[in-house]
Structure formats: structure tokens, C-alpha cells
Amino acid sequence: MSINDQPSASSLPAIEIMLVSHTNVGKTSLVRTLLGKDVGEVCDAPDVTKAVAAYDLVVDEHHGALRLWDTPGFGDSFRLAKRLQQKHGWIAWIIREIWDRYLNRRLWRSQRVALDLRQRADVILYLVNVLERPVDAIFVKPEMAVLAWIDKPVLAILNQSGTQTTDEQRGSQITEWRNALASYTVVRNTLLLDSFTRCWLQELVLFDEIGHVLPEQTHHVYLTLANVVQAGHQERFDNSISAIAEYLLRIAHDKVEIKSSWFGPLKDAWDLIRNKIPWGNTTEMDPHELAMESLAQRFMDETKAVTDKLIVINRLTGVSAGEIVKMAGEKFSIDGPVDESTSALAGGVISGALTGLGADLLAGGLTLGTGALVGAVLGVAGAAALAKGYNIYSSKGNKVVGWSPESLTEAFQKTVMLYLAIAHFGRGQGEWRSNEVPEHWSKMVDDAINRYRERLWQLWARTATDGVVEQTRHESEAVLRYVLVEVLQRLYPESRGYLSSAETR
């Protein structure tokens, strides 16, 4: 049993899920998102899909297939409803096949779609555009009449809602649609699922609902097939967690050792003073700065790699973080060191003479240097924290530069946000690109991380000494999983069932 890799239908008996809607509501986009593949043609125009097309989502030699049908959108819905309600079959046939076929091809196509639906569909997914108000989308009423004529279970899908579903206006639009669709008995349930910004958990809720409306005799087969879909998503979730955990451990363990000499502190003090004299500034980087630069560079490389990996795991393609890094790289510079030990030394050596200098140093000369670059990868908010986030300590007589626990926690938070962005990026939207994420996500992530802050700090400390070992890997994955599950459960309370199993892995 497997998820079908080929965007086509097999000859196996199947449970047929057919997507219908008024024209240009986004059926093909949703099919692409559900399949995780680019199928059909997508364009913001009416009548882009001109023929029905079937795609197997899951294929099982013993149980058959779970099949998705993309269909041309309904147009001229009022006449369509009237045509289908024609009592005399032969008159309907003549009008359809002789008159409409040659004189009104769009109407003819819609009738053929309706006939197909009646003949094949096990479940119909009826999409509406949330951006339009129900009162303006007057074609819904005749289309409901068409669906009633087809007489198959219908689930309404609220598409194009975006991620800002907590936004007041968008929220009222969604409620308005739910109320409007509730008045049609043919609609068994209404689900929120934006083919562009949906989360995979919402897909699972959809497949669960499909199971509820299917005829009882198909339940067994359907559950077997739907479990494959669920397993696929769970696997991607697990793989994403592993990739992120590995990434975090690698940067937590990353460090640069600087060889020390007996006159090192004095040299540091001298460099510090020299850098503050206008004519004493040199463009040459000192070993600390070189170490920080090298850490930042590796951080970027790792971030690029993990983003690429997450994109692939989640069945997306497109511009990776590498592009962003490349762009930000043009501005790569280090403004000055943040060396607390040196500043403390300077304070001791020339106390009083450099009033205010220490504060300036502690505020972080790097805030606009490497920090900005790192920030460009993971979002501007983290820039300052990461910039100040180098840790310098002594080990075996040498100085060691690594990432501070604050910056690693910040990286953890940003990577969780990155995962959420990728998990909400539907394939129907096209190539992966970084979209604006809702503000409330960030707060949820912070809340969740705060609960595990102490564990995270212990993890960073252990990783710095022990490296990436089984124990740290396990701990990292566990904390990450707890945080992600908590956030996803808060975002999608209806999907707790799927997440509780994920939590206990």
C-alpha cells in the first residue's frame, strides 16, 4: 500500500472524492495541495480546467484506491439547475447534446460534470471562496440545487480564507459562510481548508469527515486508505522534527577555539582602546571577530540546509533559504566585537577613563553586523538577540567562542516558526516562498517555549560538552515535539486526536 507517486488514476476500484465549485474557486489548487504534486493547470481565470481529471491519492492492491477528481467549474449555474431539473430525460438529452453542446459549450460541460458526479462520486467536496460574501455569491443557491439533484454526500470547503482566520473581518466572513451553508440540507458539514495556507492537520480533519459521510459499507476500505494518508503526514511531521532537532544540536555544538597567549588580555585591552580612537581603527578582523564570522557563516549554511530539507520533506519545491542567505550575504559585515571579558578588563585597566564605553560594548557592536544577516534568515526579530548571543569562555587555557543559550533558544523559536510556515504552505500555492505569518502564532510559540526554557538551557549546555549524541538528540526531539504539538493543538483544537498520538512517539 502506498501513496501514489504518479499523478494519474489507476484502474483499481476506488473511493471517488470529487471536487466541485463555481468556476475559479481553486479546485485544482486544492487537488495539488492534497496530492502534494503539481497537477492540472492553475491560473486566476474562469474555465481553466476544461475536463474532469482523476488522481489517485492512495493506491492499495487489496483495497483499491482513494481517488480525487478535479472538475471544470460550474458556470451559468441558474440555467444548469433548470436544465437538470427537466423531467423528461429525452428532452434534457436533446437540449444538452444537440443544443448546448454546440451553442453553449460551457453549460454543456457543466451538465456533463453533474452527470459524472451523479454517476461516480462517493463524496463531493464543494468549495466556496470565503473572500466573496454569501449574499454576493448568488450562484451558490442553484449550485446547491444541482448538488441536491446529484444526491451524494456533500462537504463544503471554505477556501481562500488565508491564515488570518482570527482577524475580525475574516472571522465574520467565515461565520457568515458557515451560516449560509448550514441552511442547505445537502451539505453535511462545512470545513475550513484554504488550499494555499492550510495545515496538514486540517487535511486529516477533512479525511475524517469524508469517512463520516461515506456509506457504511465503504467504511472499512476507506479507513484503511485514509490511514495511509494520515501515516504520510505523521511521517513528514516526524521527519521534520528530526531534521530541526539535528540542526539545533549542530549549531549548539558548534564552536571556534582561539589560541591564547600570556599577553592576550593586554592585547585585547590595547585593541579595544585603539578601536575607539578614530585614527586607530583597523579594517582587519581580530581572532574573536573571525571566530564569530565563521560561526555565523556556518549558522547560515545549516539554516539553509535545514530549510531545504523541510521543503523537500513537506513535498514542496521552490526558492530555498539559500537565496535569502545569498541576498543577505552582500551586506555581510561585523561592526565590532562583543567581548565581555575584554570590556571587563578594559574597565579594570583604565577605569573611569572610558566612561560609557563598557555600556556601548555590552549593548553589542554586532547588532547591525552578523546579527542582521542571521536575522535575514530567521526573521528580523531575532537579529538583536543573536547578535548579542555569542558566548566566550575559557577551555584548557584557550578561548572558545560559541552560541549563547539565549541565541540558541531564539534559533529554536525561529525554526519552530519556519516549520509552521512550511506546514501551512499548500502545494497549490506554487513554489515555496516565505509568507507573512500571523502574529498570534509567534505568541503561541513563545508561550510553549517558555514552559521548556529550563530544559532547553540544560540541553544546550549538555550539547556544548557532549556533542550530538543519542541522548541529546532524543531530548531535543522530545522538547521540539512538545512545543510543536502544543502550538498545533492550540491552533487546531479539532485535531487533538491526531496530535496526541504524535506526542507520545
Added chain:
Amino acid sequence: MSLTELQAQQVTLVRVLEQTRDNGGLWSAEDAREATRATMDIMGAKPSFDQFVARRAEWALEEINKRPSSTIIDLREPRWPILVGWLLVFLAFLTGVVSDHLATDRRVNVVEYPLVGLILWNLMVFVVILSRRISWSLSTKHKPIGTLIQWLGELRLREVFSGPTRSQLSWFDQFQNEWISLSASLNRIRLELVLHAAAMLFALGALASLYYRGAFKDYRAVWESTLFSAETIHSIAYIVLTPGAILLNMHIPDVQHIASLRVPGGVGESALNWLHLYAGSILVWIILPRCLLAITNSFSRWRLRRSFPLPINGTYFTTLQAIRRGSNVGILAIPFRYELTHQIRSNLSKLLERIHGLTVDITIQQPVLMGEDTKDWKVALGSDEHIAVFVVFNLTATAESDVHGQLLDRILNDVGRRVPVIPIVDTGTYVDQDKERFRQRCNQWRNVLDKIRCKPLFLNLSTPDDNGVQKELEARLNEH
């Protein structure tokens, strides 16, 4: 067109007042209707439309001025700009007199370089004026106003407009901008007139000084040069002085004669003939052309002041004309499958008022659905005559040829091509989408409406206070 400058100014002021509701209660829709009724009563039906418009504006301002003194608006002839103009001309003459150091050391050069320079400068100015006129006559582009004209316009308006503190008037900026733009040609002519007169007086000042000093001292005509030979000096003198020689029937000395005037060596000769030759040449090269240009400008100014080119074919005026003819001046807005919020209705009304004026009756119908009742658009359209029909669509909807296209086609056929039918596509509900999606959706609407040769107008009706929106809509109405 027979409006004077003052009348045109009054008409523009009243138009601005009538195109905004935010005129501080100075002028309401009822006042505007009353102004039309009263003017029609006073003038009857005979006078031309421009006379009607002018009298109406005069009546409106009289009416406003009858109100409490804080709202008195008085448009009057400016004084300071005229005085400044005369002062400039006088100063130019004085500068000409002062700047003449030609006869220092009791010598006049055969080739008097400052005078030659003055002639060349003027010739260059004439070439620039000529080429600019040619390019303007060939180009259909709007002439740029320029900083000087803008400044002059503001100066004149400051003098002309006496009313409440300008900063208190939200509509004053609009009036100022519009009037400066409308009066730019006239102000350009005014400025040019002063500059030509000043240039003429400057040259006259220089000549007067030359003659004044020549009358009381014995000036000698000489020349000296390290580089030029007598032949070259003769050639230059010949080109520069020929017009003067012809005018005064004098002859220009030959090469040998000029060679004998070279210093050191020679002692020169009396400069009287040379002074006459230069005076005649300056007259021909500078004073006569400048005088001719000044006369042309004076005539143009006289003509424009009496017959100001105020465009009265804009939407506001066609509305007034329709009212005067007794036609229905309703504007109809038909939303299609789009329930407009109260805010959008109010914004749309304001926008249409800004274009047509307060007197127009704006009707925004309930949405046409073309659902089970495929003729409901006819009911919305009604049988009354309208001066414009706006069909309002929502960009969130997908444009369909057999729905949106068909509705527009039917309305176009029903109202005939006499009445402009403008499809407005409200982008306000779609602005949150990313740019690429927005662009694609707009193109999709364009493609569908293009099939019935209609151009959609994309407006954000949620924030229509943008001047660009008004201009865009007005341009579309005037295209008709």
C-alpha cells in the same frame, strides 16, 4: 467662450466648493440647486451657457457674502503684482544705464564687445522662444507650469483672494492648485511681457547712457587686438552694424579705414557715426523684436483676460448644462452581485459628488443579481435618463463573460452610446492579497470586459479620498 478672467476665477471657485461636501458648510447641495434656479430666473433661457455659468457663480458668491462676515469671499483685481512688474521694468532701465561703461577713457571700440554680447544674448532668447512655440504647437502634452509661473500664480492669488484665513479652508488648496493650473498660460504671458519690456528698457538704458556721455565729451572710435586683424574686425562690424547702417542710411567704413583706427599707432576718429550705427543696430536687433513680442503679449493678455479659456466641457459642466436644459441629472450606480457596505456607499457618493458637483442626484441601487430573475438589471436601470451609469463589481468575484460581460453588454445596449457606462471594479476587498495575485485578478477582469470593448476602472472604494481616483474617474467620463 466669453468669460473674463475674474468670471473664470469665480466659476472655478464655485466649482471647487460644489465638488466637495467638506466646504465647512459654506455651500450645500440645496444652495447649489438654488443658485441654478435663481440664475435661470434672472437670465432666462437665451444667454449662452458660459454666460449662465458665470452669472451663476457671481450669484453664488454674492449669496455666500451675505452670510456672516467670517465666510466672506472676495475676489478682486491684484495690485502688487502689477506694481512689481513696473518696478522691474524701471530697474532694468536703470541697470542698463549703470552697466554702460562703454565709453570709459573716452573711447568707443569699433567692435563694442558688451553690446555685441547683448545682441547675441537677445538673438539666443528669440531662438529659444521660437523653438519653444514650435514645440508646444506640435506637442499635445500638457505644458509644464514651471516654478516661476507657480510662484507668480500664488502671488496673484494671495492678492486676489480675500476671505477667511486660508489655512482654515480645506478646499482652498484645491482651488489654488486648479486656478494656478488654469491661469498658467495667462500668467506666462504676463511674465513674458514684463521680461520683454525689461529687456527692451535695459538696452534703451545702455544706449541712453552712451548718448548722454557722448553729448558732453569727445569720444574717439578705436580698436585694438592682439589676435584679430583689421579684416576680421571689419567682418564682425559689418555683420553687427548692417541693420543700423540700413536703417539710418549710413555706410560702414571699409577695411583700410578700420585699419587706420587701430591703437596704438592710430589716434582713432570721432565716435559719433559709430554711436549712431550701434544705436540703429540695437534698435533693429533688440528693441524692435522685443517691442513686437511685448505687443503680441499685451494683445494675448488682453484677449485672455476678456475671453478666458476655461474648459467648460468637463463632467461638472455637462451636469450643469443638463440641469439648465431641464434634463434629469441623475447618476446611477448599479452594484452587481455586490452588497455595498454603508461606508462604501457613502464613499462612492462622495466620489461622484466630487466629480459631478453637489446638484447631481446620485442613486445607488440595490445589487443586481441576474439570478432567477435575469431581467432585474432592467429594473435597476429604470427608464429615467441618466448622465452616467456606473456598474460596480467586486474584484473578489471572478469575472465571467456570460455573466459580468453580458450584464455590461446589455446595459450598454440599453442606454445607448450617448451615456457613459463605466465599470468600476472595487479592489478594496482584495487588497490584502499578494501583488502577483492582485495583478492576475485585474488582468482577468480586463480580459473579460475587453471582449465587449469596455475598460474596467479599478478603484479602492474603501479609501476613495485619493485625488488620483477622482482624476482617473473624471478622465474616463471625459473620454466619452
